[in-house]
């Protein structure tokens with residue numbers, strides 16, 4: 156029988172790339188949760204499949220509204236659940252902590268409760284974040300699974316809770332929940348509040364003379380290990396399909412290229428057709444505190460799955476910039492600067 160997956164957050168960067176990957180590499184039917192007003196841009200290339208009930212099925216709901224999940228889970232049994240929906244912007248979480256907690260904590264509780272009630276045999280991917288580690292002292296880097304949590308934003312605090320809720324469901328109720336803390340992952344469709352994506356967006360707008368040739372930045376000193384989102388979704392597929400992983404496991408996952416935010420910025424600037432771009436710190440882009448040393452030890456995940464990233468840092472940055480070039484060619488200058 157055809158296997159069936161459910162993706163919360165299917166319209167987001169990761170959810171949409173996961174949909175692309177699963178359509179290409181499996182014969183699964185894929186169901187996705189979206190909100191009534193979710194932008195469809197990231198999945199619009201699959202619209203004919205959606206309209207023809209061809210392997211892709213969308214359901215309206217909201218993870219903070221258990222009743223909406225109940226309707227969907229009663230309708231369809233899932234073999235795999237990828238819980239990706241979140242208020243995913245650390246920067247925004249300082250402006251909207253309550254919404255961040257509601258979405259990421261109560262939302263995760265709701266999704267897992269629905270899984271336990273309606274598909275208790277499913278394998279569930281619970282998406283935590285490397286941000287749970289936050290401010291890590293140098294001597295604890297690279298970061299292993301047991302490195303203590305030290306969250307540095309309401310977003311990170313919410314993901315600590317989501318992480319623990321996942322393990323609780325595995326331990327208390329025997330639900331097969333596998334939790335990931337993916338370190339920085341990016342590429343086409345990345346939200347424009349993330350540092351590398353706002354840099355690429357500004358560069359694309361500068362190239363079309365919509366902005367003066369000055370890229371505005373926040374803190375340039377943070378160190379990040381970068382992975383490509385297309386490698387990240389492959390990791391999530393291997394996670395749920397590897398047979399030997401004990402339920403309740405948590406994994407640190409991340410790329411192989413580590414750099415300061417400044418180096419990432421300079422790489423993007425070097426890829427621009429405009430050779431006179433400079434950069435300048437904009438104090439409004441500095442967070443009150445920052446997760447500043449985000450380097451993973453991914454040995455445990457690789458041993459279980461043999462996952463290796465394929466995309467180079469260079470390719471990821473080129474594709475991210477190209478994504479913003481295409482958007483600015485379609486939408487002109489109709490972007491908020493943030």
Ligand code: A2R
Nearest residue numbers: 164165166167168169170190193217218239240241243282
């Ligand atoms: O905001 P929308 O309507 O476009 O949908 C977003 C969805 N989402 C929700 N879905 C259902 N109920 C909610 N209350 C709710 N709030 C947000 O989550 C969107 O489809 C997705 C988030 O997409 P992105 O912001 O692009 O995040 P990304 O990079 O795909 O992150 C995926 C996962 C998250 O758990 C992050 O915290 C983690 O990876 O790093």
